[in-house]
Amino acid sequence: MASVQIRDVRKSFGGFEVLHGVSVPIEDGAFVVLVGPSGCGKSTLLRMLAGLENITSGTISIGDRVVNNVQPKERDIAMVFQNYALYPHMTVADNMGFSLKLRGANADEISTGVKRAAEILALTPLLDRYPRQLSGGQRQRVAMGRAIVRDPQVFLFDEPLSNLDAKLRVAMRTEIKELHQRLKTTTVYVTHDQIEAMTMADKIVVMHDGIVEQIGTPLELYDKPDNQFVAGFIGSPAMNFLKGQVKSNGSAGFEGPNGVKLPLKSAPANSEGRPAVYGVRPEHFTIADDGAEAEIVVVEPTGSETQVFAKLGGEQVVAVFRERHQFNPGDKVRLKPDPSLVHLFDETTGKRLNA
């Protein structure tokens, strides 16, 4: 096991820069998730860590060693690919033992290593099968087995669950997290799915357009997003954003679209009249007499909660209630954001304004 340090790493393809100076510290034994929309550079960063792409500038170190010019096989890392990249002409056992075979291990060492990994992942009955004869989830486990056999310093996962159906994805998510808790190997996991990031990570790195937007624990990102991008990316359904300006009239407040009055716990210093974006998560709305009037458009009950789409000051917002209100489209309700849980962002830079 080892820590990983990514310092001011840049990557250009031809003259086109896709990573603009990314720094990520990863502690020994941590489970770090790189998350962001497609094209944000997260997979490129992971492949640079693996040694499959070279590093244009900056340094990556694993343990105490800078690995910029170290061959992939010397980096002591193992990677699980999105399409699993299992060798189709080898049995499960041969797939898992391939790295040991190349290292020159003898047959006993190989079979011991493969058996150990197979037991960890409950793959023992499948060892003689070929990848084609396995289900998606089984292939996924073989790909992880292949990584475990190598007993690496760092595990790398490149969107490993995106080829599975929804139900299996949830199950494998838990399995991977449990595996990490048992093996305690430093893990870097790439996904575009913020739910996966939230549920699995010790630390999340939100990336966007080749930069790191924010690094933090899942709850830090949820509670205090540094900027509007992170606020909108983390959380489902996504945060509602309403444009307007800070207008304190005695007590702190915000004037939203079409003059809708929205509460603020405290206005940032010298912000009176400043144009800003008011962010409120769907689950932080309540129905209250002093709320802003909104007209219900669509009601979507899911059993445990109900999503309500409504027009607030002419803008569509979504609210989520765990209580079972009786709503019908066209009803007028008074929605009140919880003032201690709202977010305020700069209108142009998107930076967080309130504490």
Next chain:
Amino acid sequence: MADIALQPRPAKPQIREATAWDQLRTNRNWLGFWFMLPAMAFLIFFLAYPLGLGIWISFTDAKIGRSGEFVGVENYEWLWGDTIFWLSVFNTLLYTFIASAIKFAIGLYLALLLNENMPFKAMLRALVLIPFIVPTVLSALAFWWIFDSQFSIISWSLKQLGLITENINFLGDVTWARICVIFANIWRGVPFVAITLLAGLQTVQPSLYEAATLDGASKWEMFRFITYPLLTPIIAVVMTFSVLFTFTDFQLIWAMTRGGPVNATHLMATLSYQRAIIAGQLGEGAAISSAMIPFLLAAIMVSWFGLQRRKWQQGENND
């Protein structure tokens, strides 16, 4: 409801037994047969009939201008004792074996090379195909000229370089003649092997190589453990065709050497043509052609086993 007049029901259509003609027209099995008929007719007229006729003639003493009578295996007995026939069998096997092996080696090498990322990739790929596009007779004539005893550009170049003093008698010397025709055949056959194997290489997922890189495989180990095993099915196909084409080769030899010198480059196909058409001994020529059948069948059997789905190709593919 009540004030809607009920329409009189249309009379039920008569149910009658399907006649034989109806069955021939509409029965699915018969329909399948009708659709198959044109293709079958083609195969019968252009493949089965000539093959059958050839085999039949080999059992007769037909000559050009005389339809011939059944003579049993006399032609074959004759060939059994004919040293030129046995020389042609030897030549054909030598030609096929050496040319196919070298075509495979060069073709595989070219395919691996063309599969790499390099500048002008599309153009290079197209260039490789040129020998395959040029009509065989045209390229054979070119080679004939290149290997000419007096005007050979090779002899001329070597003489200019001072390496030799006299022209090499490329097509007049037994060993040289064999080397030259094999060379020409390789030149012509490599593109087919290279392009087909290239197609096979492109079906290998790039991520397998990335996984192998991380597993610590060197370039050679990647070829040995990943590329080659994944390519075996297509290698079986392409080598079967290559062997069949080479074994039955006629045009190149006929245009370059006509089987000479002293029958050193006579293949079974050229000898058959010479005996049957030039010398008019149709029965004997047909017997030589028919003698190729066991060899070709053997080659097909090898490919049949080579083409069996490998164990790792079996099972459901749901990726």
